Amino acid sequence: MTETLKRQEVVAARGVRVTFGAVKALDGADLIIHAGECVGLVGHNGAGKSTIVNVINGGLTPHEGSLTYGGSEAHGISAARANGVRCVFQELSLCPNLTVGENARIMHAELKGWAWRSRALALVESQLKEIFPGHAIDCDSTVDDLSIAERQMVEIAISFAGIDRKPKLVILDEPTSSLDAGLAAQLMAYIRKFVGDGGSVLLISHILGEILSTSDRIVVMKDGRVVADRTAKEFSTHSLVEAMGNVVREQEFSRTAAVRSGQQVLSMPPRRGHGLAFEAYRGEIIGLAGLGGHGQTEALLDLYLDRNSNWWPTKRREIAFVAGDRSLNGTFPLWSILKNLSIASLGQLSTNRMVDKAREETLGAAWKQRIEIRTPDMGNRILSLSGGNQQKVLFARALATTASTVLMDDPMRGVDIGTKQEVYEILRSEAASGRTFIWYSTEMDEIRLCDRVYVFREGAIMAELLGDEITEKNVLAASFSEGEAA
Amino acid sequence: MKISSSTVRLIIPAASLVLLLAAVFYMQPRAMSYTGLNLLFNLAVPIALATIAQMLIMSVNDLDLSMGTFVSFCACVSATFLQSSPALGILIFLGAIAAYALIGVVINIRDLPSIVVTLGMSFVWGGLAVLILPSPGGTAPTWARWLMTAKPPLVPMAIVASILIAAVTHYIVMRSSFGVLIRGVGGNDRSVERAGWSVLGLRAATYALAGFFAILAGIALVGLTTSADANIALRYTLLSIAGVILGGGQFVGGKVSPIGAVIGALTLTLAGSFLSFMRISPDWQIGAQGAILIVVLALRLALNRLEKREKSQ
Numbered sequence: 001m002t003e004t005l006k007r008q009e010v011v012a013a014r015g016v017r018v019t020f021g022a023v024k025a026l027d028g029a030d031l032i033i034h035a036g037e038c039v040g041l042v043g044h045n046g047a048g049k050s051t052i053v054n055v056i057n058g059g060l061t062p063h064e065g066s067l068t069y070g071g072s073e074a075h076g077i078s079a080a081r082a083n084g085v086r087c088v089f090q091e092l093s094l095c096p097n098l099t100v101g102e103n104a105r106i107m108h109a110e111l112k113g114w115a116w117r118s119r120a121l122a123l124v125e126s127q128l129k130e131i132f133p134g135h136a137i138d139c140d141s142t143v144d145d146l147s148i149a150e151r152q153m154v155e156i157a158i159s160f161a162g163i164d165r166k167p168k169l170v171i172l173d174e175p176t177s178s179l180d181a182g183l184a185a186q187l188m189a190y191i192r193k194f195v196g197d198g199g200s201v202l203l204i205s206h207i208l209g210e211i212l213s214t215s216d217r218i219v220v221m222k223d224g225r226v227v228a229d230r231t232a233k234e235f236s237t238h239s240l241v242e243a244m245g246n247v248v249r250e251q252e253f254s255r256t257a258a259v260r261s262g263q264q265v266l267s268m269p270p271r272r273g274h275g276l277a278f279e280a281y282r283g284e285i286i287g288l289a290g291l292g293g294h295g296q297t298e299a300l301l302d303l304y305l306d307r308n309s310n311w312w313p314t315k316r317r318e319i320a321f322v323a324g325d326r327s328l329n330g331t332f333p334l335w336s337i338l339k340n341l342s343i344a345s346l347g348q349l350s351t352n353r354m355v356d357k358a359r360e361e362t363l364g365a366a367w368k369q370r371i372e373i374r375t376p377d378m379g380n381r382i383l384s385l386s387g388g389n390q391q392k393v394l395f396a397r398a399l400a401t402t403a404s405t406v407l408m409d410d411p412m413r414g415v416d417i418g419t420k421q422e423v424y425e426i427l428r429s430e431a432a433s434g435r436t437f438i439w440y441s442t443e444m445d446e447i448r449l450c451d452r453v454y455v456f457r458e459g460a461i462m463a464e465l466l467g468d469e470i471t472e473k474n475v476l477a478a479s480f481s482e483g484e485a486a
Numbered sequence: 487m488k489i490s491s492s493t494v495r496l497i498i499p500a501a502s503l504v505l506l507l508a509a510v511f512y513m514q515p516r517a518m519s520y521t522g523l524n525l526l527f528n529l530a531v532p533i534a535l536a537t538i539a540q541m542l543i544m545s546v547n548d549l550d551l552s553m554g555t556f557v558s559f560c561a562c563v564s565a566t567f568l569q570s571s572p573a574l575g576i577l578i579f580l581g582a583i584a585a586y587a588l589i590g591v592v593i594n595i596r597d598l599p600s601i602v603v604t605l606g607m608s609f610v611w612g613g614l615a616v617l618i619l620p621s622p623g624g625t626a627p628t629w630a631r632w633l634m635t636a637k638p639p640l641v642p643m644a645i646v647a648s649i650l651i652a653a654v655t656h657y658i659v660m661r662s663s664f665g666v667l668i669r670g671v672g673g674n675d676r677s678v679e680r681a682g683w684s685v686l687g688l689r690a691a692t693y694a695l696a697g698f699f700a701i702l703a704g705i706a707l708v709g710l711t712t713s714a715d716a717n718i719a720l721r722y723t724l725l726s727i728a729g730v731i732l733g734g735g736q737f738v739g740g741k742v743s744p745i746g747a748v749i750g751a752l753t754l755t756l757a758g759s760f761l762s763f764m765r766i767s768p769d770w771q772i773g774a775q776g777a778i779l780i781v782v783l784a785l786r787l788a789l790n791r792l793e794k795r796e797k798s799q
Binding site: 057059077078081087089093094095096097098102103105106107109111112113116117142 | 492661663666667669670672673674676677678679680681682683739740741
């Protein structure tokens with residue numbers, strides 16, 4: 001330990017706290033990165049990985065705690081870049097309308113004046129050759145024309161490149177998510193070389209094999225805190241998964257015994273040509289688990305579009321959808337609570353194509369009482385409600401329809417715990433009366449409520465967990481692949 | 487040799503211009519002369535400049551609905567202040583450029599839809615234009631008149647000016663490192679911001695540059711018509727948008743082409759003459775012009791789809 005303390009700090013975040021509304025994204029996390037080391041960062045959804053990355057690269061100013069670059073306190077994106085911090089984001093962040101060389105110009109302000117084009121090209125080409133020898137990327141083409149893997153390679157190369165100064169710290173957030181095994185191995189080899197030359201790398205990956213073989217030190221995060229920070233040699237795949245998990249909070253629920261007993265309501269062949277097939281039976285609550293963005297939302301959309309036409313409204317809808325991002329595709333912000341609730345069931349509320357006001361109000365009153373929407377008047381604007389209550393209205397919208405199956409796209413994000421408990425109760429009773437729920441959630445507590453769980457990885461279903469097998473440990477083990485990227 | 491996708495996008499506008507020109511020459515062979523070409527394309531120069539201004543705004547994913555009234559305002563200023571007291575005229579234009587930069591700042595800071603802000607501004611510019619020139623009149627500055635009626639050897643002024651506009655703006659927008667940043671804001675403003683640039687400053691600079699080109703459009707227009715009136719260029723709002731789209735530009739995503747925009751402006755001007763030569767009554771001309779637009783855009787959509795299909799194979 002004394003040896004690491006003597007080494008030069010590149011970035012140090014100490015006691016960082018960041019809150020978004022009621023959600024504590026970071027709750028006193030420490031992350032110190034020294035020159036010449038590769039730090040692996042792992043954790044499950046919502047552990048705070050992305051947030052701490054955004055703090056280090058200057059995109060977020062911590063509400064509490066200190067952030068120092070090379071020993072001196074500084075904030076902001078420009079300060080981070082001036083101190084040699086570069087970041088490759090999980091979602092690709094190149095400009096698709098520009099060529100590869102022009103994208104290099106955006107990332108490197110030094111590229112200007114006469115003949116900047118040829119200098120930019122030379123820079124990207126040499127860096128690409130160094131990281132991915134034998135690549136076949138034409139640096140004159142627009143990013144739009146490149147494949148996803150090529151875009152990722154270009155972004156990595158631009159971030160590692162340096163004209164006057166080499167970057168000191170490169171943050172790689174899931175850098176291999178669209179690279180094949182050969183390219184991923186080339187990248188890992190380059191990271192070791194870069195670290196050997198005195199640079200540092202912060203590596204985030206869901207492939208534990210990569211993390212274990214490439215990192216010098218591994219930091220495990222959970223609930224906005226760092227729960228383990230040891231050298232990579234002290235970890236194995238098994239102990240990493242254990243460190244990410246939450247062994248203490250194993251509570252018990254009474255699950256319905258009726259699993260796979262009713263009639264089959266939905267099915268889907270294996271996705272992306274491998275993994276398991278999807279099946280849903282009457283009265284089940286099925287969880288879709290795994291790390292965020294591994295194909296769960298796409299699976300829900302496919303299930304929905306399979307039964308509902310994109311063009312014509314069907315007379316009797318069999319499937320209802322509860323959207324996750326309230327403001328994006330959930331609420332109608334200018335409408336009243338009642339109108340937001342009844343929009344999905346207008347067909348059954350109208351006679352001769354005219355909405356029957358009285359029936360609409362009865363429906364609203366019934367659901368207001370049933371799920372306890374806290375408002376004096378259902379005619380108030382939906383935005384007068386708290387986030388949790390807005391979400392309850394969205395649930396009621398789906399439940400008020402005649403649909404026998406309800407798809408839920410991580411609907412409980414940012415909802416307080418009391419409301420969650422109320423909604424869980426409603427789900428239980430609705431399932432008991434024969435409705436089927438398919439629930440994508442990024443929260444382990446919700447996944448444990450389900451009767452059956454499919455774990456997604458890289459767009460395919462990798463595991464099915466039943467009843468008592470649904471534990472945090474099992475879900476984690478299936479979400480993180482042990483070996484190389486597929 | 488591999489043809490880049492931006493070149494492919496230029497093929498359709500260029501081909502439609504050539505086709506229209508061939509049709510005009512077929513119907514009216516006398517147009518195939520120095521004077522004929524100059525007459526055909528004379529009015530295209532101010533439209534091309536306004537189209538370039540609109541294209542700059544569109545390259546940062548915005549839209550300027552005040553282009554027509556702003557060019558009218560600039561024409562009125564050129565025919566009055568710029569002619570009688572040039573220093574005051576230039577000062578007014580500098581103020582107009584500053585106003586454009588300020589519009590960009592407001593749109594960026596408050597995250598307002600650009601069409602709402604510029605629609606509001608269109609009444610401001612229109613009102614100012616009426617205040618300056620309540621009834622049609624004014625005189626063009628002699629130098630503007632001289633510039634627009636100059637007769638260079640071999641190639642008429644309208645063609646020389648169009649090529650010059652296309653070359654200069656191609657250099658600024660497509661080749662210079664500043665142009666890359668402008669288009670970067672349109673393509674992915676978050677990534678530009680993460681790289682440490684000020685999107686606010688870039689948007690303000692883009693708006694200011696657009697204002698500059700719109701002012702040039704106003705001066706060029708007065709140089710052609712010798713006098714101005716407050717409603718002289720109202721059509722320019724839609725003409726400039728149509729010109730950008732016709733030239734291969736897109737509403738969002740920072741995909742623009744200055745050469746295409748100039749070609750689009752030329753095509754639109756030519757479409758008007760073509761319909762006159764066809765003896766289509768003026769009542770039907772606007773509709774027919776719209777039909778030409780739809781045909782060209784449909785062709786481009788078909789080409790885009792073909793390109794996409796090839797890529798996925």
